[in-house]
Amino acid sequence: METSRGDLNIPFRTLLGPGPSNVHPRVLRAATTPVVGHLDPRFLELMDETMGLLRFVFQTRNTITLAIPGTGSAGMEAALVNLIEPGDGIIVGVNGYFGERLCEMASRHGAELRRVEAPWGQIIDPDQIERALAQRRAKVVAVVHAETSTGVLQPITPIAEACNRHGALLVVDAVTSLGGSPVPVDDWGADVSFSCTQKGLSCPPGLAPITVSERAVAAAHARRSPIQSWYLDLSLITKYWDSNRVYHHTAPITMLYALREALCLVREEGLEPRWSRHQRLSHALIAGLTALGLKILAPEPHRAPTLTVARIPEGIKDLEVRKALLSEHSLEIGGGLGPLKGQVWRIGLMGESCTQANVLLVLSVLESALARQGWKCEKGAGVVAAVKALA
Numbered sequence: 001m002e003t004s005r006g007d008l009n010i011p012f013r014t015l016l017g018p019g020p021s022n023v024h025p026r027v028l029r030a031a032t033t034p035v036v037g038h039l040d041p042r043f044l045e046l047m048d049e050t051m052g053l054l055r056f057v058f059q060t061r062n063t064i065t066l067a068i069p070g071t072g073s074a075g076m077e078a079a080l081v082n083l084i085e086p087g088d089g090i091i092v093g094v095n096g097y098f099g100e101r102l103c104e105m106a107s108r109h110g111a112e113l114r115r116v117e118a119p120w121g122q123i124i125d126p127d128q129i130e131r132a133l134a135q136r137r138a139k140v141v142a143v144v145h146a147e148t149s150t151g152v153l154q155p156i157t158p159i160a161e162a163c164n165r166h167g168a169l170l171v172v173d174a175v176t177s178l179g180g181s182p183v184p185v186d187d188w189g190a191d192v193s194f195s196c197t198q199k200g201l202s203c204p205p206g207l208a209p210i211t212v213s214e215r216a217v218a219a220a221h222a223r224r225s226p227i228q229s230w231y232l233d234l235s236l237i238t239k240y241w242d243s244n245r246v247y248h249h250t251a252p253i254t255m256l257y258a259l260r261e262a263l264c265l266v267r268e269e270g271l272e273p274r275w276s277r278h279q280r281l282s283h284a285l286i287a288g289l290t291a292l293g294l295k296i297l298a299p300e301p302h303r304a305p306t307l308t309v310a311r312i313p314e315g316i317k318d319l320e321v322r323k324a325l326l327s328e329h330s331l332e333i334g335g336g337l338g339p340l341k342g343q344v345w346r347i348g349l350m351g352e353s354c355t356q357a358n359v360l361l362v363l364s365v366l367e368s369a370l371a372r373q374g375w376k377c378e379k380g381a382g383v384v385a386a387v388k389a390l391a
């Protein structure tokens with residue numbers, strides 16, 4: 001078989017998992033724009049435009065608001081490694097898989113780690129963060145805004161207030177919230193927030209948007225030791241993005257074309273209409289899943305509009321259902337992570353994937369896959385409930 005050239009032959013998928021989400025044709029088209037040099041005057045302009053657009057979606061005036069090569073995890077690592085020196089205290093809120101990842105990274109960078117835990121599916125109690133800070137000073141507090149393993153949306157304001165009272169820097173993982181749910185960085189007073197391109201922004205994966213407060217920049221400048229990672233050193237990266245234009249790495253030109261276009265789409269839609277679209281359609285999805293007899297893991301009112309996590313009913317085979325959705329309907333949903341493996345489905349409605357048609361599609365195909373395994377519910381119950389919720 002000739003494989004050295006010819007079509008890639010990748011099928012179209014409706015992406016309703018925890019990311020990536022579907023990409024708008026305009027973004028794909030932008031990615032086919034000719035590659036120029038990473039110091040080309042037009043490209044430098046595009047970087048400035050992208051910074052402006054990122055400030056808009058992060059709702060911030062932070063000067064350092066840019067996109068690091070790599071995925072959301074690169075944003076996470078950059079946030080931690082720029083602030084933490086070996087021996088520095090960090091308090092991490094852990095109520096899911098990505099809180100664990102924050103801990104893992106913080107430990108590797110030599111932090112003195114303290115965990116404030118909540119069961120998977122619950123929010124972190126802000127009072128517990130406050131108590132931990134009162135007990136012993138910490139340089140950094142890190143929490144996940146939308147925990148993608150559970151669908152929980154963490155209230156940030158009370159945690160930010162506690163950080164403020166105790167002089168700690170606040171790091172917020174906004175990977176699954178940015179572009180689908182408000183991420184008001186300045187109103188929160190968050191010091192470092194980061195995200196990815198492939199979830200709420202509906203861009204291919206490959207960049208990590210990040211925004212850094214003046215306070216965090218000052219803390220990084222005051223370090224006694226150099227930042228452990230050369231590649232993720234934000235002071236070096238900033239010298240490329242600001243007027244110095246000092247070469248640090250070769251920017252992923254094509255990805256920045258795509259990101260700029262995706263951010264333009266967000267601006268054209270407007271933040272408020274975009275958030276309410278995600279809110280309205282996730283309510284409809286939840287109404288439909290509930291009508292099918294499924295239970296939602298996260299309690300009201302702490303549900304992320306971008307990702308709904310539903311318990312798999314007793315006796316239903318997880319993989320069989322997900323395989324049927326993929327092979328028969330070219331539709332992807334996510335399985336559970338960690339202790340929730342085989343226990344839950346994770347259904348994302350992010351960016352371009354967040355449409356009424358997709359809500360009705362996933363409810364209808366899920367119903368038939370469940371019925372095939374003997375699950376009993378009224379015919380069409382999910383779709384009917386979703387339509388009613390949307391009326």
Ligand SMILES: *Cc1c(COP(=O)(O)O)cnc(C)c1O
Pocket residue numbers: 019071072073074076098144146147148173175176196205
């Ligand atoms: C997806 C995700 C990450 C990691 O992002 P990658 O792009 O997969 O590296 C980090 N935090 C949260 C909350 C996520 O959902």
